Every structure is written in structure tokens, then in C-alpha cells.
Amino acid sequence: MKRAFLLILILYCSSVLAQAPANLGQAKSVANQSNKPILLEFFQPDCEFCQLAAQDFANNDTIKTLLKSVVYYPMDVNLAEGESLSTSYYVENTFPVFALCDSAGEIISHWTGYINVSLFERSLKEALSNPITIKSRYEMLGSSPTPDNIITLAKYNNEIGENVKAAELYRRAEGFQKGSDYLFKIFENMADATWKGKSSFKQFLQSADDVLAAKSGNITNVTGVGIIVTRVARKVGRTDEIDKYLQPGIDITGNKEDKRSKDLHTTLIADQALYVKKDTAGAISIKKESLGSDWENIPQKFYSFAKWCLERNIDLDEAENFASKAIEGSTEGKFRASILVTLADIYKARGKNTEAINTMELAILQDPQNSYYKTKLTEIQTKQGVK
Template sequence: MYKVQGDTVTGKPMVDRFGVRAYPTFVALNAQGELLHSWLGYGQPEPWVKRMQEIKADPISVDARKSRHDATPTFRDALVLGQVALGGSDYVEAERRFQEASDLDPEAAGEENVPIQLFRAAYFGAGTGDVTIEHAVEVATGLLESPDVKPAHVLEVTERLARAVDKIGTEMLVPFLQMAHPQIEPLEDEDLQSRREKFLIEYALFAESDTEKAVRMKKGTLPDGWESDPDELNGFAWWCFERKVNLEEAEALAQNGVDLTPPGSSQANVIDTLAQIVYLRGDQQRATELIRQALEMDPENEYLKEQIKKFTGVSESHM
């Protein structure tokens, strides 16, 4: 296995060649450099090993697989072509192939988790504008309404939609939370308890519109001593910022995080959280001062330069 850092001079050509937009993306090539397979995410060891064994058993290039599939369509080829398209950020093609796989063998599609892969294609496609948000919502609805949907997949759908609430709006998110709640609330799977807790927090916040309850539940998930841990303070403050709740306390906690963090890039990161909250609360001048302070600590940080442009409307290079 050869690891490539995508944001380096040597890594960027690989990223461009295989259409990589998310990490980690795994790419399998043959000795001639032909693409055999690509896929997203770490996942669990067993499925990863299984996939490698399947590649070894049928080491056919993607181009040859397409030709074979055109001549004789099979579930396995449609699935692999969908995964390759997803790994290469061709989300429309990925969704088409996953749907084709589901039509060819619905039972195998359930065993191979094709429905959630189809949703990912639609979700990422909506993020890039390749498909409409309404279409992604339609695919998500179909998945959650399936009688055979897996709890882990229900959680993934709601987690992704909650992260996109600024784009889809609470009026679209809430029905999904309500649909998922009867399946997730009684869930006892130990491996999913942490995600269940996060779901219930989002449910309290968005579906029940009970901000105090959601904040209280969120604090209940934090470790002992979190009030004096700069990373935990920053994480909680950022959670409040993303959801636009509890901002007065979030600002105070972010300031505590800044005070507890030694100067440098780590403190610059916490200052950014504080600046974002301050800006959201309407103090553009102080937010700008804070982000300039952060940039002084981490002067090569392009993200912080963009933050100054966001807060002032003026590029740092023109100031």
C-alpha cells in the first residue's frame, strides 16, 4: 500500500486524476497503472479485507468492467462501477449504477448496503450541485421508509442532513428526525450508543425546539473536567456556533479556551471559533480584530486569510 498526501505537489496529480474530493479515498491499480477499483472511507477491517479479496479474485480494469457489464449486466459489476464513480466524485453516475445494482438483485443490494451508498451519492451530488437538494431528500425518504433499513444507516442519514441544515432548512430536517426517532430512541446496540446520544440531542433541538434540553444533553456527553480543557471548550463552543444556540455562554467558553491554550496555531484555531461566534452575535469589528490576532500566530494559514475577507469584505493582501 502506498499513501499519498493529497494536498502536496506529488499528491495533487493523483487527486486530479482520480477525482478525489474526500479522504480517505482508496485506489487500487494494476501493474500497468489501470484503475481496478476506488472507494471512500475507512470502514471496518472485515469489509475492507473482503473488498481486497474480491479485487484479487477479479482483477479487471474499470474500462474492461464497463464493457463486460454492457454486454452482460451483473449486480457485482454495477456495484463496483457505482463505488468507483462515488470514489471519483461522479455522483450522478454513482447513483445510476447503485440503482442499477438494486434493480438487478434487490436481496444482494440489501446485504451489500447499496441503499446507503445510493443515498451518499445523492447527498454528495446535492452538495456539489450535480443533483437537486429535493432529489437527495427524496432518496433519503425512500431509504428511511424501507422496512429493512438498518439503524446505522438511519443514523447516517440524519447525521448528514443535520450537518446540512443550513441548506435544507429545519422544515426539511424535522420530518426525517421524526421518522427516525421511533427506531433510534429504543436502540440498545452498544456500538451505536454514542451516535444515538447525538441523534437525541439533535431531535431535542430541532424536532422538539427545546434548546435548553439540547444544550443540557450535549453537556451531559462531555467528559469530567471539560470546563478546564481547551479542546473540549472549543468543541462545545463550536457546536453552539454551528447550531446558532446558546451563543452568549459559547462566547464566554470559547474565550476560556483561548486563555487556556498556549500561543500558536492551536490557539489561533480557538480564536477563530471565538471570532465566528462574535461575528454571528453582530460585533464585526471585534471579530475582525480577533481573526487578525489569530493570523499573526499562524501567518501562512489561508483559511484565516479567507476569514478576514469574510468579516471585512477586503482581502488581507489589500490591507
């Protein structure tokens, strides 16, 4: 199946590139002459979602018609121009990346990923419906700000990872139209910014306080605050401050009978046991009970338990055993690679750096195009003193 997708991608790209511009300069020239915007696509040949996009682009009439309204220019990020333009167009480690641009190459809209025809159609049509460049929108922001323009810029900054800017823009939008949804978007962006070290934990907690103070009764928002605050607090070593953010989620899900609410409730009370009550054994017991009977023999469940332990740096001996067991029953390729990376992280957390290096090398053999894995391997090797 993987070979079939790869063949489709090769044949499709060969066909498209035969008609497509030879480089971005030529794409700009064609766009200028035809009065059409440019649609850039950055792809990895071995990316399964890029392969899915290639298959749909080759066979789906809706997408074929849509592409007639743009100058379509796909770029392999492993080749010279694709690699050199990746930074300018905010391409990181997730593919494919699309950028709708004007004839000068200025970004109009930017989105990451491909799932299906309808979502791609919606993204492209939305971008084409109001083809104002981001540069122009910033100019308008100073002279005549509108809610629509502010929200568009906020979404764009969120998409390219400029989370502090995104949060600031959502705050401006909140001034036009009060609503807890904006407050939660501010909170999510402050979480990402704090995770990256671009904002303080204090500022992040203030955004969490704002969501809870709104008293929206939205289960997703209230439980999301507890779960995300805990995750960020673990990273920065501030789990002593999380109880006030866990309890509202525990309360709002306590009497719910649907599976999703029960799962959220379990996550929150387990973390409360671990970080607030300092009861590691109790937290592990809560988690295991939530997995149901015979969970030790169900790969999806015992692997999820291994990851849960790794995230919290507890019961790593058992986590190692279950991650190793999950590898034995996995299929080769990207999924096995992801399990191997989990096992490598467990080894690293236990100080077993040689085993971590060997396991990361195995993961890369399973998913050789994954640059993130190569970066992780280099980090572990550097710590171990391996060149």
C-alpha cells in the first residue's frame, strides 16, 4: 500500500511539475500575467498525508477545478528551493504546508496538513474569498481595525507559531465582542508560548484564571484548563500551583455519565492524586482502573499507560516493559517508529542513554524522513558525549 501511494505521488508530481512553474520566480510571473494568486505546497515524498493529497489532487474533479483558479506550485522540501523557502513560509516538521500568496509571493493565507477533499476545499475557498495579504492586513490594523481583520491575523499568527502575537490579537477581538471562546484561544496560545519559553508561567496562569472566571459552563474549556495547566506546569516545574485549575474540571465532570466526561474526570483526579495529594500509588491505581479489565493484554491500552507514566515520570520500569511489549506486536513503519521513540524517551528518563541512542536509531530506520527523530537522536548523543 505504501509503495502504491508513493508511486501515485511520483507520477502525480511528475505530471504536475511538467505543467507547473520551474521555480517561484516563474510562478510569480505566471500569476502576474494571469491575475491569479499562487498556491504553494511544501511536501515530503514519504509523508502519508502528502501522498493522500497527491492522490486526491490527481483524481478528484472538485480539486482539479479549484486548482484552475490558482497558479499551483508544489515543492519538495528535500530539494534546493523547497528547503531554502521553508523558513520564509513557516514550514516546520508537519506536512503538507499550503500558502496562498499574491503575485509578489506575499502570504494571503497559510494552513498545515491535509485530511480530505472537503476540508482542503473549504480552506482554499475561504482564502480565495478575501485575498488580502497579511502584510496589507497589518497596515489596515493600524488605521481601521475590524473584528474580521483582527481574528484573521490572530488565526494566522497561531498557525505560524507566533503565539504571543496571536494572544494579543485575540485580546483585541475580545474587546470588540466578549466571549469565552476568545478567552480560551488566548489561553491556548499562552500555553504554547510558555511551553516554548516565550512567555512567563504567571502570565499563562492569568489567562487560565480568565477562562474560569467567565463561568461559561463549557466542559471542554473548563477541563481543558486543568489538563493544559498541568501539562505546562510539569514542563516548568510548577505543579504545586495546579489544584485550583484541576478542581473545576473535576466538579463539572463528576456527575456525567458519557464516556468522554468520565475519561476527562479520570485524567484530572489522577493528576490531583499525583501532584496535589502526593499519592503516586493512588494516581497509578486510578489510571489502571480506568483502562478496564484485561488492559495488560490490549496493546492500545498498555501502550497508552506507558506514555501516561512517561509524561509524569513515574513507574518507568513498568512503562519500559509495556512499551517494549507494544513494539513486538506493531507493524513496521511510522507507527512502530513512534513506539520506539516513546521507549527511547523512557530509557533517557531512566538514564539509559546508550539504550536510548540505539532505540532512536531503530526508529529512524522505520521512519527515515522524520527530521524530528534525527534531532532527538543528536540531542541524546550530545548528552552521552557521542559524536
